[in-house]
Amino acid sequence: MTGRARDEIPYGGTAAGGLLDAVRQRLAESGAEPTPARVAAALRAQGRLLGDAEVLGAAEELRCELVGTGPLEPLLADPSVTDVLVSAPDRVWVDRGGGLELTGVAFADAASVRRLAQRLAAVAGRRLDDARPWVDARLPDGTRMHAVLPPVAVGSPYLSLRVVRPKAFSLGELAAAGTVPPGGDRVLRALVQARQSFLISGGTGTGKTTLLSTLLGLVGQRERIVLAEDSAELRPDHPHVVRLECRPANQEGAGLVTLEDLVRQALRMRPDRLVVGEVRGPEVTSLLAALNTGHAGCGTVHANAAADVPARLEALGTAAGLDRAALHSQLAAALSVVIHLVRDREGRRRVAEVDVLERDSAGLVVPVPALRWGEEAFAYDRGWPRLLMLIGGAL
Structure with a gap:
């Protein structure tokens, strides 16, 4: 799915939110990688049978959340993007070198932003919780992340990602x-x-x-x-x-x-x-x-x-x-x-x-x-x- 197409889909749009929440919890508890086969098995355990396209869509969405950077992944994959800034679940901005632009990317809610920020912090070996509500760290791919949680952040967790390109410009x-x-x-x-x-x-x-x-x-x-x-x-x-x-x-x-x-x-x-x-x-x-x-x-x-x-x-x-x-x-x-x-x-x-x-x-x-x-x-x-x-x- 291209970054532009994904820009138009609120996070959680590939299947019913409650169903994906149940599948998410099941996979998280098992620690299993969200492969299409495991997602299909988890969906069946919830009493739902979906077509191949729906299963693949759900698997990709869950993989992005549990392994990647969630709905931000296509933005970070765009070679023209230098910064991705989340200031609210439905307010995701990017900088492509010409100033900040509001994208169509949206999280389901503030809790989704918090989960992503905490998981990225954990990947970087840092702590992010109510006792330590902000973090400044580098992800394994070189991306610089900064996150602030409520109540220090008013209304929603704030997440800032600075993309480091693998090769310098000439x-x-x-x-x-x-x-x-x-x-x-x-x-x-x-x-x-x-x-x-x-x-x-x-x-x-x-x-x-x-x-x-x-x-x-x-x-x-x-x-x-x-x-x-x-x-x-x-x-x-x-x-x-x-x-x-x-x-x-x-x-x-x-x-x-x-x-x-x-x-x-x-x-x-x-x-x-x-x-x-x-x-x-x-x-x-x-x-x-x-x-x-x-x-x-x-x-x-x-x-x-x-x-x-x-x-x-x-x-x-x-x-x-x-x-x-x-x-x-x-x-x-x-x-x-x-x-x-x-x-x-x-x-x-x-x-x-x-x-x-x-x-x-x-x-x-x-x-x-x-x-x-x-x-x-x-x-x-x-x-x-x-x-x-x-x-x-x-x-």
């Missing part, structure tokens, strides 16, 4: 999609080949991880890339990638592995490129220290504008015990460039600007725009001579 594909303006791929390629350390900034859903995965694929084939991520989302197309992922504490509060721990371990793994998937905590101090000891590196950071990146890093560094002057000294020597991404009014992701980092008269690091988005090509700004000096040999 720069050409990003240019064709309008993320990079014509000719901009040459500048970004030169930035990577010149081994300049950089950050990709932007808001949630602007494509920071997507662009970083693409740029890491341009790293020289003989270089070793070590990734440190809170949740493994980067998929660079590169032959030598070492992946490290954080681990939450168990129910007894033991076993926590933080991003700062991973950065420290990464330094002992001979990285040619040290990558932090998202800089958002005390790991900023370890990363800046590493980039000041001969390592090239990059990562992403949440910021509303490129001009806000130093303030964002300053806040993170202060929380980690690094004073303002020390942070700016480390930052000036560690990072050279900020690439800032935005989503325009139509929801399209694009590189809004490329800034170089320079010190002002007070000794503080400030981003200076070098390139700005243009429909036909990047427009040059006052920081372009500095950027050209950094990457000129590779351009």
